[in-house]
Every structure is written in structure tokens, then in C-alpha cells.
Amino acid sequence: MSILKMMTASIAVYACTTMTSVSASPQYQKKISITFDDVPIHGEFAVSAESLKQINDKLLAILKKHNIKATGFVNEGHLKNNPELLTSLLSAWKKQGHTLGNHTFSHLSYHQTDLNTYLADIQKGAATTQNVLGEQTQRFFRPPYLHTGATNKAQHTLYHGLKKLGLTLAPVTMENADYVFDAPYTAKLRNKHVSAAEFYQQQYLAFTETRLDFYENVSTKLFAEPIPHIVMLHVNQLNADSLDSILTSLQSRGYQFQSLESTLQNPIYSQPTQAFKFGIHWLFRWDKSQDNKVNWATEPEPSSDVFNAHQQAIITLNKGKL
Ligand SMILES: [Zn+2]
Helix, strand or coil: CCHHHHHHHHHHHHHHHCCHHHHCCCCCCCEEEEEEEEECCCCCCCCCHHHHHHHHHHHHHHHHHCCCCCEEEECHHHHCCCHHHHHHHHHHHHHCCCEEEECCCCCCCHHHCCHHHHHHHHHHCCHHHHHHHCCCCCCEECCHHHCCCCCHHHHHHHHHHHHHCCCEECCCCEECCHHHHHHHHHHHHHCCCHHHHHHHHHHHHHHHHHHHHHHHHHHHHHCCCCCCEEEEEECCHHHHHHHHHHHHHHHHCCCEECCHHHHHCCHHHHCCCCCCCCCCCHHHHHHHHCCCCCCHHHCCCCCHHHHHHHHHHHHHHHHCCC
């Protein structure tokens, strides 16, 4: 038997003993899209222009190494006082073939803003990006805090408003609370406590694995066939230093990377969900809108120590005391 036939036979046996319907599906190959919020930087504390450039350059280099075309959701407001740097950073993302989406200008919560103000902020947040995109059109939108409307009516109104702007809302199915770990990590690095910073990075990477395990189990419970996933990460120092490990882990889990546009073609992403008063990923939304199969109390959360370290680090970083 040739090696190819042996492989085919073993895949067939595997498929028969697990999920027969999946074996015939074009979705059998695990697929995933990588997205970043808060391009060019997550805004909880000030980051120097030099660090900003280093963080973006490093993320782009790692994406290139893994041959990934990602989608970055832009907050132009973070660099409103430095339009040249903003243009230069966004141009680097575009030049490497990544998609640039909209994340509002001011990082507004839709749950605390009226629709017209919110839509105007989205349009304001497209100005520099559209200059960089040239003839390309901005097509995707990620709502800050994943706030899509606290009521079904508000959610419907937002989707309608986005459609008029030519934007499609980009859901999230996997996220790893990266910003919680990033603040103490960055604070320790700035204070030259490298081993303490590495401690937070190790906790972050371990936590990411527990979240990935959990989301994969949830997906298996919710769907007869594997769905393509959408990972949400933020642009920050921790991810610049950890993205290579995270992408390597996703590859070892069997994922192939694909564009957000390809992932959104799966019909599950057109399925409406009920509204929630809080920001939450779409695995939760789909489950709560239908069968309620998942015990969400078991979703892993960062430890209270990390949450406390995050709070303390934000105060310290913003006071510039390090
Ligand atoms: Zn954001």
C-alpha cells in the first residue's frame, strides 16, 4: 500500500469512528482567522512612538514568518496627535497584505453612545485608513468591548447602520484576555524586571492554551461540523513577544490560517443572535440564543492575582512612576 493510500485509509477509519458527516465536509480542515483590535496600539496606557513602531514591526514580521494575512481593526484616535506615525504604521500593515478594518475613532462603547454619534465616530475613524487603503474599501468593523447593542432593537439598528456604511461586523470566537496580562508584563519590562515579566508571559501562554482547549470543546458541543474560528488579539508588547508561540500552537492543533473574509462566508456567521448587555464572544451568543448546552461557569478566567496586577500596573503606567 502506498503511503498516500495508507494515509487515506487511516483518515477514513478515523472519520467513521468519530464524526462521519464531517469527513465529507469541505470544513474538515480546521481553519482560523487572526484578527487584531486596537491597531496601532491598545490604549490603556501611554506607549512611546519608538515602542509603538517596534511592537507593530515585530507583529508584522511574525505574521509574515507564518505566512498569515490578518485583519487589523484600527483606532485612529490613539494617534490623533501623530498622523505621520499613524500613516506609516497603517501603511506597513497594508503593504504586507493585511486587511484594515474599523474599530471606531475614539474606542466608543455602543452601549453608552447614541447611534448617530457612534456611526459618526466610525466614519471619523476611517479617514487616515482610507487614505492608506487608496482604492481598496474598508469592509469590516469590530465593535469596541464587543458591545453590539444591549437590546435586540439596538443591535438590529447597529447592523443596519453598518450596512449603510458598507461595513460588516466581525464576530470573535476565541480570545485570551491578553490585555489583562499585558499591563503587568509591560510594567515589569519597563522596570527592567525581566524575570518577573517572563513570569506573566508564561502565565499568559498557559492561559491561552486552556482557553483554546475550552473553545474547541465548546465548538464540538455546539456544532455537528467544525466551524472556522476567529481569534481576537490586541496590539501590545506582550503579543509582539508571544505571537510566534501562539501561532505555532494553533498550527500544532491542526489549524490552517485563512482570511477573515473566507471565514465569514461560513453561514454560521450570518446567523443572528440575541442581544447581550455585556460584550462577549460569539460561541456564548450562539449557545445562549439556542440550546444552552454549555456550562459557561467553567470558562477559564485569568487568576485574581493577574487581575489585581493588571489594575495596579495600569495605575503605575499611567502615573509614569516606573
Ligand atoms: Zn478595542
